[in-house]
Amino acid sequence: MDKKNYIQQTGRARGKLLRLEHSLRRAKGDLSGVIRNRSVGGVMVVIGLLALIAFFVKGSQFAAFIATISLIIGGLVLIRALVKIGGAHRSINAMTDEIVGAQATLSELEGQPLTAE
Numbered sequence: 001m002d003k004k005n006y007i008q009q010t011g012r013a014r015g016k017l018l019r020l021e022h023s024l025r026r027a028k029g030d031l032s033g034v035i036r037n038r039s040v041g042g043v044m045v046v047i048g049l050l051a052l053i054a055f056f057v058k059g060s061q062f063a064a065f066i067a068t069i070s071l072i073i074g075g076l077v078l079i080r081a082l083v084k085i086g087g088a089h090r091s092i093n094a095m096t097d098e099i100v101g102a103q104a105t106l107s108e109l110e111g112q113p114l115t116a117e
Contacts, residue, residue, distance in 0.1 A: 006112070013106040020102055024095045031088040038081035044074025 048070030055063040 006109070010106065010109045013102065013109055017099065017102040017106055020095060020099045024092065024099065027088060027092050027095060031085065031092070034081050034084045034088060037077055038085065041074050041076075041078030041081055044070050045078060046074075048072075048074055 048067050051063045051067035051070060054060060055067055
């Protein structure tokens with residue numbers, strides 16, 4: 001392989017690898033935000049359950065209102081976060097596979113001997 005062609009191909013391979021690594025870092029950052037939403041949704045569901053227990057013990061209408069609102073909102077936030085977490089994990093796994101492939105391609109290109117011009 002001549003030097004010009006070698007430089008072009010390794011440059012493309014390095015660029016692809018860098019873009020994939022950047023996308024992976026971004027996906028992991030997004031996953032952190034979704035995990036925080038899962039925690040918030042879980043806390044709201046627990047608050048709703050405690051308010052539901054208070055309603056059954058004391059019969060307070062305010063506790064019933066809090067239980068209903070907390071369970072609905074917390075459940076929706078929790079379910080949405082769990083769906084997004086599943087999608088993020090699949091995306092991260094796919095990106096990791098692509099990064100391994102890009103690293104192998106780059107290593108293969110760097111291992112090829114150069115021909116004199």
